[in-house]
Amino acid sequence: MKYDTLIVGAGPAGIFTAIEMLRRGSKKKILIVEKGKAVEKRSCPKAKTGHCMNCKPYCHITTGFSGAGAFSDGKLSLSASVGGDLPNLVGEDLVQQTIDYTDKIYLEFGADENIEGLNNDEEVKEIRRNAIRAGLRLVDCPIRHLGTEKNHEIYYAIEQYLLNNGVEILFGCECSNIILKDGKCLGIVAMINGNETEILADNTVIAAGRRGADWLEKICAAYNIAHQPGTVDIGVRVEVRNEVMETVNKVLYESKLIGYPRPFKNKVRTFCQNPGGFVSQENYDNDLAVVNGHSYKDFKSSNTNVAILCSHNFNQPFNQPIAYAQKIGELSNMLGAGHILVQRYGDILDGKRTWAKELAQSNVKPTLPDAVAGDITAAIPYRTMTNIINFIEAVDQVVPGFASYETLLYSPELKFYSNRIRMDEDFNTNVEGLHCLGDSSGWTRGLMMASVMGVLMGRKLS
Numbered sequence: 001m002k003y004d005t006l007i008v009g010a011g012p013a014g015i016f017t018a019i020e021m022l023r024r025g026s027k028k029k030i031l032i033v034e035k036g037k038a039v040e041k042r043s044c045p046k047a048k049t050g051h052c053m054n055c056k057p058y059c060h061i062t063t064g065f066s067g068a069g070a071f072s073d074g075k076l077s078l079s080a081s082v083g084g085d086l087p088n089l090v091g092e093d094l095v096q097q098t099i100d101y102t103d104k105i106y107l108e109f110g111a112d113e114n115i116e117g118l119n120n121d122e123e124v125k126e127i128r129r130n131a132i133r134a135g136l137r138l139v140d141c142p143i144r145h146l147g148t149e150k151n152h153e154i155y156y157a158i159e160q161y162l163l164n165n166g167v168e169i170l171f172g173c174e175c176s177n178i179i180l181k182d183g184k185c186l187g188i189v190a191m192i193n194g195n196e197t198e199i200l201a202d203n204t205v206i207a208a209g210r211r212g213a214d215w216l217e218k219i220c221a222a223y224n225i226a227h228q229p230g231t232v233d234i235g236v237r238v239e240v241r242n243e244v245m246e247t248v249n250k251v252l253y254e255s256k257l258i259g260y261p262r263p264f265k266n267k268v269r270t271f272c273q274n275p276g277g278f279v280s281q282e283n284y285d286n287d288l289a290v291v292n293g294h295s296y297k298d299f300k301s302s303n304t305n306v307a308i309l310c311s312h313n314f315n316q317p318f319n320q321p322i323a324y325a326q327k328i329g330e331l332s333n334m335l336g337a338g339h340i341l342v343q344r345y346g347d348i349l350d351g352k353r354t355w356a357k358e359l360a361q362s363n364v365k366p367t368l369p370d371a372v373a374g375d376i377t378a379a380i381p382y383r384t385m386t387n388i389i390n391f392i393e394a395v396d397q398v399v400p401g402f403a404s405y406e407t408l409l410y411s412p413e414l415k416f417y418s419n420r421i422r423m424d425e426d427f428n429t430n431v432e433g434l435h436c437l438g439d440s441s442g443w444t445r446g447l448m449m450a451s452v453m454g455v456l457m458g459r460k461l462s
């Protein structure tokens with residue numbers, strides 16, 4: 001098997017590489033290998049069973065055509081200051097231009113015309129004034145909200161477009177290794193029908209997503225692919241009643257707040273806000289259960305959830321940030337008997353665990369019913385927990401009621417962006433013919449930025 005371009009992973013980064021190659025009129029032979037299923041065959045059994053079935057060999061939420069994006073809320077962040085550090089690699093202006101370009105592609109495939117977070121100048125000013133008083137920075141970021149259901153339709157249309165235009169996609173095909181000879185990448189080894197098969201290509205693009213970060217780290221170590229340990233984000237998912245977040249939800253849809261609370265002054269931020277949304281669980285291949293959140297376009301809950309993430313950067317001699325975060329996640333899972341833990345904010349301040357019966361006494365009812373009431377502070381390091389508490393107190397000055405007794409904190413919320421691959425601005429690694437994109441490359445953290453990286457790669461490979 002021999003191709004011009006071989007893409008590992010059919011998430012946004014991988015598929016937008018192929019889309020842009022087609023849009024540029026490229027006649028190159030393109031193959032995408034994807035370990036999951038086609039988007040129309042993806043389904044999470046939790047919709048029927050009501051709880052996570054810990055699917056093997058992989059989680060359907062994060063694996064398959066459109067990657068982690070398929071079941072996501074589909075919030076496209078339309079600002080270059082959100083979604084990762086790609087601007088540091090290729091320049092902010094190019095990223096912003098490519099966001100605008102990529103956004104039009106999403107519109108062509110059926111995205112909603114409406115953009116949230118625009119035209120509310122006076123109200124935004126008021127929120128920013130309160131943020132400044134609280135020592136927080138408010139980041140402006142218009143959002144195009146696809147919604148979980150619509151997301152599926154858009155990615156199905158993209159899948160059909162790629163297949164109808166000659167892009168080959170091998171589903172159920174996991175890449176296990178790369179093939180290197182004389183410092184050049186010649187392709188990959190993948191499992192096809194139970195057999196290890198070599199697939200050769202002039203250019204190999206690894207776009208394996210957050211779930212592939214661990215695997216890619218091993219590949220980097222085995223073949224001396226230049227990389228550096230990156231940031232890892234550890235935090236919680238916070239859930240409150242919609243009434244508490246009403247103003248910011250209406251004015252901004254997503255309030256992106258950043259702070260550096262005392263005493264540690266680490267970066268702490270809000271991330272992935274879901275008005276009327278649902279807290280969800282993702283399972284990693286090693287059985288790690290982590291918390292996330294999403295919202296549907298039309299089906300709304302009474303709650304808003306948002307992540308609070310603390311960035312962790314490590315210095316010499318430690319170079320295993322992913323393993324560090326995993327250990328914290330494992331500890332939290334252990335305390336919750338394999339489930340996500342949930343605790344009321346007031347109980348954390350009072351130094352006690354939360355009991356299930358106490359959750360029932362609150363205005364806010366957990367939207368993740370299989371979360372287990374307990375004590376998240378028994379798993380989260382002191383520094384991280386202090387950062388979270390002090391940040392929540394600051395956010396309370398912008399969103400009164402955020403630091404209420406009944407506010408729910410779910411754990412563990414972990415974001416693995418680690419292992420940043422060293423590349424030039426054309427996404428060449430130090431191995432000829434090998435490129436790394438999207439969340440697994442350490443340069444992106446969101447749907448739009450991963451898609452943009454794909455578009456830029458597609459232009460280079462056309």
Ligand SMILES: Cc1cc2nc3c(=O)[nH]c(=O)nc-3n(C[C@H](O)[C@H](O)[C@H](O)COP(=O)(O)OP(=O)(O)OC[C@H]3O[C@@H](n4cnc5c(N)ncnc54)[C@H](O)[C@@H]3O)c2cc1C
Pocket residue numbers: 008009010011012013014033034035036061062063064065066067068069070071072073074075076077173174175176207208209210211212215272280282292293294437438439440444445446447448450
């Ligand atoms: C529940 C949830 C909600 C989210 N909500 C949002 C949101 O609203 N807005 C936002 O901007 N971002 C959101 N995100 C993050 C967003 O989905 C990711 O940032 C984005 O999908 C990254 O794109 P990617 O192409 O780099 O990787 P991914 O989307 O993760 O795709 C990687 C693909 O590679 C495949 N793969 C991995 N390893 C291999 C291998 N060895 N062989 C073959 N295939 C492999 C995987 O199966 C996967 O399909 C959310 C994520 C989750 C999980």
